[in-house]
Amino acid sequence: MISFLLRRTGLMIVILFLVSVIVFALVNVLPGDPALLILGQEATDESLRALRAEMGLDQPLVVQYFVWVGDLLQGDFGQSFRNNTEVSSLLIQKIPVTLQLTVMSFAVAILIAIPAGIISATRKGTLWDSSATVFALSGVSLPPFWLGILLIFIFAVTLGWFPPSGYVSLTENVGLSLWYMLLPAVALGVRLSAELTRMLRSSLLEVLESDFIRTGYAKGLLEKSVVFGHALRNSIIPVITVSGLQFATFLGGTVITEEIFNIPGLGQLLVQSILTRDFPVVQGAVMFMAFAVIFINFTIDIVYSILDPRIKLTGGSN
Amino acid sequence: MAQVEETHLPKEKIENPRVRMWKMMFGRLFQNKLAVFGGVVTFGLIFTAIFAAWLAPHDPTEQNYSAVLQGPSLEYWFGTDNLGRDLFSRVIYGAQVSLQAGLISVGIALAIGVPIGLISGYYRGFLDEYIIMRLTDAMLSIPALVLALALAAVLGAGLTNAMIAIGLVLTPNFIRLIRGEVLAHREKEYVEAGKASGISDFKLIIKHILPNTMAPIMVQATLAIAAAIIVEASLSYLGLGTQPPDPSWGSMLANGQGYLDSAPWIALFPGFFIFLTVISINLFGDGIRDMLDPKMK
Numbered sequence: 339m340i341s342f343l344l345r346r347t348g349l350m351i352v353i354l355f356l357v358s359v360i361v362f363a364l365v366n367v368l369p370g371d372p373a374l375l376i377l378g379q380e381a382t383d384e385s386l387r388a389l390r391a392e393m394g395l396d397q398p399l400v401v402q403y404f405v406w407v408g409d410l411l412q413g414d415f416g417q418s419f420r421n422n423t424e425v426s427s428l429l430i431q432k433i434p435v436t437l438q439l440t441v442m443s444f445a446v447a448i449l450i451a452i453p454a455g456i457i458s459a460t461r462k463g464t465l466w467d468s469s470a471t472v473f474a475l476s477g478v479s480l481p482p483f484w485l486g487i488l489l490i491f492i493f494a495v496t497l498g499w500f501p502p503s504g505y506v507s508l509t510e511n512v513g514l515s516l517w518y519m520l521l522p523a524v525a526l527g528v529r530l531s532a533e534l535t536r537m538l539r540s541s542l543l544e545v546l547e548s549d550f551i552r553t554g555y556a557k558g559l560l561e562k563s564v565v566f567g568h569a570l571r572n573s574i575i576p577v578i579t580v581s582g583l584q585f586a587t588f589l590g591g592t593v594i595t596e597e598i599f600n601i602p603g604l605g606q607l608l609v610q611s612i613l614t615r616d617f618p619v620v621q622g623a624v625m626f627m628a629f630a631v632i633f634i635n636f637t638i639d640i641v642y643s644i645l646d647p648r649i650k651l652t653g654g655s656n
Numbered sequence: 657m658a659q660v661e662e663t664h665l666p667k668e669k670i671e672n673p674r675v676r677m678w679k680m681m682f683g684r685l686f687q688n689k690l691a692v693f694g695g696v697v698t699f700g701l702i703f704t705a706i707f708a709a710w711l712a713p714h715d716p717t718e719q720n721y722s723a724v725l726q727g728p729s730l731e732y733w734f735g736t737d738n739l740g741r742d743l744f745s746r747v748i749y750g751a752q753v754s755l756q757a758g759l760i761s762v763g764i765a766l767a768i769g770v771p772i773g774l775i776s777g778y779y780r781g782f783l784d785e786y787i788i789m790r791l792t793d794a795m796l797s798i799p800a801l802v803l804a805l806a807l808a809a810v811l812g813a814g815l816t817n818a819m820i821a822i823g824l825v826l827t828p829n830f831i832r833l834i835r836g837e838v839l840a841h842r843e844k845e846y847v848e849a850g851k852a853s854g855i856s857d858f859k860l861i862i863k864h865i866l867p868n869t870m871a872p873i874m875v876q877a878t879l880a881i882a883a884a885i886i887v888e889a890s891l892s893y894l895g896l897g898t899q900p901p902d903p904s905w906g907s908m909l910a911n912g913q914g915y916l917d918s919a920p921w922i923a924l925f926p927g928f929f930i931f932l933t934v935i936s937i938n939l940f941g942d943g944i945r946d947m948l949d950p951k952m953k
Contacts, residue, residue: 349790356794364806403726475690475703475942481886483893483906484927487913491924495916502916590801598913608802609894612809624806628797 342643357628358410364624365617370560372617376419412623418611422507425622428607433626436574436592436603438508439526442519443588447528447534451577454531455538459546460565470535477532482591486525486598493521502620503600522599526591530584537580541573548572578610582638586631681947691943697936705752714742716749717901725919735921737911746903748923753904754933757819757888757897758881760766764823764879765830772827773834774861778842784835790923792828804887810894815888815904818897822887826880833876837869878941882934889930905930 373389374381393564394405398627408418415425460472494502500521506514545551546569554564600606604623611619685691704711713733720740728735734743774786795803807821841847842865850860891897894904900907905926912923 350792351799352790353793356790357797360798364810367810372733475939476931479882479938480931481929481934482891483890483909484930487909487916487923487927490913491916495920500806586797586799588799590799591798593801593805594893597894609805612805613895615809620806620809624798624802627799627802628794631797631799 339643343640346636346639348493348641353632357632358407358625359403361621361624362406363627365621366399366402370538372419372615381445406621407545407647408453408607415625418618418619419616420611420614425618428619429622432602432604434606435505435507435601436596436605438515438519439522439592439595439601439603440588442516442523443527443530446523447531450528450531451538452535454535455542455577456570458535459539459542460561464544470539474532474535474539478529478536480529480532481594482526482529483594483598485528486522486595487527488650489521490598503598505599505601519601522595522601525598526588526595529591530581530588532581533584534577537577539571541576542569545569545573575645578638579642582635584633588628591633657723661740666855669827675876681793683942687946688943688946690939691946694936694939694941695779697932698940701751701933701936702755705755708748708752712742712745712748716741716745716903718742720894723802725915727919728921735919737908737922738915738919741901743908743922745907745923746908747929749782749903750905750908751814751928751933753898754888754900754930757815757822758885761819761820761822761826761862761884761888762877762880764820765826765880766873768823769827769830770834770873773831774838774866776831777835777838778857778861778865780839789835792831795825801885801887803891804891805894805896808891813896813899815898818877818888818891821891822884825887826884829880830876833872834869837872838865841865841868875941875945875948878937878944880906882937882941885934885937 372393372395373386377385377389384497387396394402397405406416413426415429417423418425418428418544454470454473458467461467488503493500501518504518504519508515546565551564552567554568555561561565592603595601596603596605597609604627606625607619610616611623657923671764681833685695718741720736720742723732723736724740725738726732726736726740732742732744737746772788776788785875804818804821804825807824807943808818811817811821838861846864850864888897889904889906889909892904893910895907895910898907908926909930912919912921912926914923918942
């Protein structure tokens with residue numbers, strides 16, 4: 339167990355290191371001179387050179403990388419080029435917004451997937467099952483931005499039940515905040531729910547064929563208690579694994595969903611900073627997202643190894 | 657005499673077994689109604705994309721200020737946008753952009769991913785375990801859309817660069833898939849036999865292992881085309897993919913979002929076609945998977 343923990347932690351550190359190299363390399367081949375960006379076109383050569391020296395941009399890339407990582411490890415993400423704010427304070431400001439979207443989308447996904455998966459597995463071959471399968475198939479093919487626009491068109495523009503875009507923070511007004519965030523959460527959650535429905539159906543079908551289920555029926559248990567008390571619990575593990583693996587795709591979805599609904603979260607920050615070449619913010623936001631993905635998969639692996647001692651470390655986090 | 661033989665021997669028995677296998681597999685594919693639907697629509701879209709110049713009634717970039725924001729009509733089947741451009745023609749040309757983006761970016765991913773996956777899986781060792789696999793782990797930890805966005809920003813906006821960016825983002829998936837397949841095959845007898853008979857590693861990998869891994873690669877490639885189309889549309893929606901005035905479903909959707917209350921068709925038609933394309937390719941890909949391996953579900 340301890341060796342598993344150590345190896346898994348080591349693996350996580352290696353992957354994080356490689357992610358930092360990729361992110362650093364990406365941003366440093368971006369065209370454009372940061373000093374010129376900050377000072378504007380009229381800047382003199384001298385002031386440009388002075389600023390480059392101040393920012394460490396005249397150092398070799400390897401040195402710049404280690405300075406950057408060193409700062410990162412101390413929680414210093416650098417400063418935004420655009421408005422001189424700390425990247426870390428920008429991130430702290432935006433993360434709760436994206437977190438709210440994430441939590442609500444997962445809630446939507448689970449609320450759809452669990453009943454849909456149970457119905458289609460226990461009523462295999464019926465109309466219920468085929469409707470759930472068709473839902474899962476079309477849900478997987480619905481890009482969040484298209485579903486988002488469709489939802490805006492139907493529920494905001496035509497019916498007027500929801501605001502077409504915007505954001506109210508939870509601390510300001512809980513009810514209004516949830517109301518604003520519902521359409522985005524559905525737009526993002528449906529795709530995940532489709533994926534989870536598919537997974538839960540096949541996993542549940544497999545479990546329902548095991549001996550202990552037959553025993554349950556044989557001793558006269560109701561279908562309800564067999565399914566909810568025994569089968570569901572045993573079929574949920576692969577579903578959680580899939581949610582972990584889907585988390586990266588999911589975070590990508592938040593980026594575009596935030597753009598569509600004009601939600602001031604991490605994704606919108608990232609898109610804006612990419613479009614305006616605000617490198618420190620791009621680096622910070624991408625690093626944070628990758629860290630979230632790696633950490634979630636790490637946690638899932640660790641929790642499993644505790645729950646199920648048969649699971650051994652065999653590969654990477656993905 | 658020949659006549660007698662024909663009547664006594666049922667046709668299947670003298671049929672080439674390979675032909676029979678293909679017949680059986682395609683029989684399975686054609687029984688799957690959803691896969692047939694997916695295949696028909698996919699090939700319809702490919703046809704549309706190839707013959708866009710003949711099928712489109714108008715020039716997709718031609719602006720007609722006397723016909724701005726018009727609803728669907730006989731003249732303009734899907735209506736016109738805020739610049740008076742014919743949406744039907746733009747959707748047709750958009751199919752060209754989307755399919756091209758899907759095919760080329762998956763082509764790039766295959767061109768890089770297949771050789772790396774083959775070498776990594778066949779030779780194993782330090783390079784495989786500590787460099788290639790961990791790099792794919794790292795790349796897969798960054799959301800695909802985010803990585804594609806960053807790469808597209810590095811390379812500069814535009815369809816060509818977007819396709820390169822998407823291709824690079826898809827590559828780690830192929831490396832992992834092919835490596836896994838090779839790992840499974842390298843222990844088999846036919847590989848042992850090849851080695852024993854003294855053929856070179858290169859020949860063994862290219863002529864014997866690679867053909868045996870084609871089925872999963874084909875399935876994954878088909879499904880990856882659908883994923884690539886979504887990413888291209890997302891990049892174009894955000895302004896980093898296809899540049900105006902060229903028609904891309906993603907940028908048409910972004911443009912149409914501002915007119916949802918007055919001219920919803922601007923967004924709804926391209927959006928519907930993104931969905932139709934992606935679901936068709938997914939259904940077709942699932943069908944091919946079931947065709948090649950009925951046990952995999």
